Amino acid sequence: MKRFSIKKVISMILIFSIFSTQSSFATELDDAMEQKENLEKELNNSEEKLENLKESESQINGELENLDTQLTEVSGKLENLEGELKLKQEDIQRTSDELEYTKKQLKSEYEMMKKRIKFTYENNSMSILTVLLESDSIAGFLNKITYFLKISDYEQRKMDEYNKLANEVSQKKEKLQKEYDEASALKNEITARQEELTSLVAEKQKAKEAAAESIAKAEEEESHVQEELDATNETITAIKQALAAMEAERKAAEEAARQKAQEEAKKQAENAANNDVSNDNNSSPEENTNNGSGGVFLWPCPSSTRISSDYGYREIIDGVTSSTSHNGIDIPAAAGSNIIAAESGKVIIARYSNTAGNWITISHGNGLCSVYMHASKLYVSEGQNVNKGDVIAAVGTTGSSTGNHLHFGVSLNGAYVNPWNYLR
Numbered sequence: 359m360k361r362f363s364i365k366k367v368i369s370m371i372l373i374f375s376i377f378s379t380q381s382s383f384a385t386e387l388d389d390a391m392e393q394k395e396n397l398e399k400e401l402n403n404s405e406e407k408l409e410n411l412k413e414s415e416s417q418i419n420g421e422l423e424n425l426d427t428q429l430t431e432v433s434g435k436l437e438n439l440e441g442e443l444k445l446k447q448e449d450i451q452r453t454s455d456e457l458e459y460t461k462k463q464l465k466s467e468y469e470m471m472k473k474r475i476k477f478t479y480e481n482n483s484m485s486i487l488t489v490l491l492e493s494d495s496i497a498g499f500l501n502k503i504t505y506f507l508k509i510s511d512y513e514q515r516k517m518d519e520y521n522k523l524a525n526e527v528s529q530k531k532e533k534l535q536k537e538y539d540e541a542s543a544l545k546n547e548i549t550a551r552q553e554e555l556t557s558l559v560a561e562k563q564k565a566k567e568a569a570a571e572s573i574a575k576a577e578e579e580e581s582h583v584q585e586e587l588d589a590t591n592e593t594i595t596a597i598k599q600a601l602a603a604m605e606a607e608r609k610a611a612e613e614a615a616r617q618k619a620q621e622e623a624k625k626q627a628e629n630a631a632n633n634d635v636s637n638d639n640n641s642s643p644e645e646n647t648n649n650g651s652g653g654v655f656l657w658p659c660p661s662s663t664r665i666s667s668d669y670g671y672r673e674i675i676d677g678v679t680s681s682t683s684h685n686g687i688d689i690p691a692a693a694g695s696n697i698i699a700a701e702s703g704k705v706i707i708a709r710y711s712n713t714a715g716n717w718i719t720i721s722h723g724n725g726l727c728s729v730y731m732h733a734s735k736l737y738v739s740e741g742q743n744v745n746k747g748d749v750i751a752a753v754g755t756t757g758s759s760t761g762n763h764l765h766f767g768v769s770l771n772g773a774y775v776n777p778w779n780y781l782r
């Protein structure tokens with residue numbers, strides 16, 4: 359499977375030299391740091407919001423407590439008043455009975471007196487008797503009878519007593535009725551206050567429930583932001599670790615190259631000394647340029663050979679041209695298609711990021727890495743060793759991607775290089 363022509367390679371090299379490549383890891387790190395900053399701001403806002411909500415909840419609780427106390431007080435007063443009213447009612451009933459009895463007594467005394475007077479004076483002064491007997495009030499009668507007749511002291515006293523008693527009882531009843539009316543008015547007033555308080559308590563109770571609901575919602579939001587922040591911090595740590603690992607590999611490679619150069623120099627010096635022996639050098643210049651790849655890469659997506667965006671081109675997404683050049687090649691393929699390891703090595707990144715989606719980086723030693731992005735599924739995990747050709751992931755469109763494809767990149771010492779240099 360020959361993927362490129364000489365002409366294409368030349369154009370690639372030109373593009374490669376025009377657009378500076380950027381480390382995907384550094385970009386990923388920048389993105390993650392920015393995301394972290396935003397999430398921290400969001401978290402602060404959430405915490406502030408939650409604090410305000412809790413403050414207003416405790417205020418509502420205070421008000422509710424106050425209202426409850428008032429309601430208890432008013433209800434107690436009302437209960438006392440109802441007891442008082444009941445007693446007063448009984449008092450009034452008793453007084454009414456007393457009054458009724460007194461009036462009856464007075465009437466019967468009056469009737470008896472009338473009979474006796476009638477009997478005594480039947481044969482005399484009929485005209486005076488008629489006048490007297492026509493009196494409609496007891497007081498009027500008593501005045502007249504005192505004037506016209508001489509009645510016994512006993513009768514006089516008895517009538518006065520009953521009359522006085524009837525007046526007293528009547529006054530007592532009036533007073534009780536007045537007291538009852540006053541207590542009744544107070545009861546109405548307090549009942550109205552109780553109703554008002556009850557409706558205020560119900561209102562506050564509703565506000566309390568709403569506040570609790572808002573708090574629960576804000577807490578859920580906050581914990582969600584916290585989770586996102588934790589995940590972002592994890593990503594940052596992983597990228598930093600990967601960068602450190604690459605740096606260490608780069609240094610080791612530099613050291614190895616330095617030692618090799620020393621040995622070569624030593625060998626050449628020896629060869630120069632041994633001028634009589636002429637040896638053919640077996641190493642080809644091509645191998646020297648293949649910096650530590652350990653061989654030619656396999657095509658990473660066996661089911662598709664199409665390229666939708668090549669290395670070095672600027673991507674146009676939604677009509678906007680990307681500010682950086684494309685640091686890999688995009689291979690469109692059906693969702694779920696196999697992604698294979700282009701070369702044996704150790705998986706140093708296998709995780710999710712907002713831009714790369716589910717992505718994998720395999721370190722092949724000597725600072726050389728292969729990168730696979732936007733997978734729907736990852737079949738390997740960080741730290742795992744993989745063999746060339748192993749299925750490591752499934753094609754997908756996770757992260758910032760507009761369709762199912764594999765973004766395949768190659769990095770050397772942390773900087774992206776042209777993948778075509780390593781592919782068959």
Ligand SMILES: [Zn+2]
Nearest residue numbers: 686687688765
């Ligand atoms: Zn791409």
